[in-house]
Amino acid sequence: QDDALIRVSSVDKPDAVTRKTVAAYLVGYNILHIKAQGQQQLSSKLRNHLKSFARHFLVGTEIVTDTPADLVLQVLLNYPELSVQSALRRMSIITSSMHKDAVIAFKKLDHSAAKAVIETDNEVDRFNLYIIRLLKLAVSNPRVLKEIGLTSAKHCLGYRLVTKSVERTADHATKIAENILVLKEKTSDELVEKIEKMSNLAISMFEDSMNSLFKGDFNLAESVIEKIAQIVKLEKEAVLSSQNVGAEEIASLSLLIESVRRTAEYASDIAEIVLNLNVESVIK
Known part of the structure; x- marks a missing residue:
């Protein structure tokens, strides 16, 4: 599986978004696309939380896009x-x-x-x-x-x-x-x-x-x-x-x-x- 799209609303808490991201990682998606719904933006607090989590817990994952509109994580490690x-x-x-x-x-x-x-x-x-x-x-x-x-x-x-x-x-x-x-x-x-x-x-x-x-x-x-x-x-x-x-x-x-x-x-x-x-x- 390649691309998982995780839509985030303004009421979603960082831990809830993290759980969705982990779930997508665990089932085998290689690209984790975290995107704000509609015209909203991802808060810097949420982006920093997700980036820190990815660096510390998701082996082989790199941050390839980091903007207020979306954050993209890619799993680059081959089995x-x-x-x-x-x-x-x-x-x-x-x-x-x-x-x-x-x-x-x-x-x-x-x-x-x-x-x-x-x-x-x-x-x-x-x-x-x-x-x-x-x-x-x-x-x-x-x-x-x-x-x-x-x-x-x-x-x-x-x-x-x-x-x-x-x-x-x-x-x-x-x-x-x-x-x-x-x-x-x-x-x-x-x-x-x-x-x-x-x-x-x-x-x-x-x-x-x-x-x-x-x-x-x-x-x-x-x-x-x-x-x-x-x-x-x-x-x-x-x-x-x-x-x-x-x-x-x-x-x-x-x-x-x-x-x-x-x-x-x-x-x-x-x-x-x-x-x-x-x-x-x-x-x-």
């Missing part, structure tokens, strides 16, 4: 230049780094490092939108399916679910960072050690689950799922260690611990998808 696997690999590496950086920020009670983690979430969102766009195109177009490096519609669905889990994992890294910003003083060494131990296992599960996807490794995926019981045990230990914390901070620490657990659970979800995609390797 083979950045395959689904490559984009997802980069997305998962950023997510893993976000989690690790958030836990280091927790150990040091480094608020500036925590804020940096929160800002990095935009990078994950960029790749998330790009991958969804590719997968939507591939489901209906066998040529695109081949170009982006997948073999079947089943793989498109699997990769879509994995992408969602990676994006949620990044969201929980952000939540860890947000809860650090609430803390006013360093936590006890005992609690830090227990949360760090839990985090190390959770993020190794996440990295193993992604490696199992890229390698098609059924056994590695199965080993990830089997580690959930260890996470539950470590979570109980961390919660017990947090009982002596002041009332103001216990809520933030509980949410932080929960986000580490959710990281492990999303890793397990990814591993289950890998099992489904590669079951033929163990039943033949």
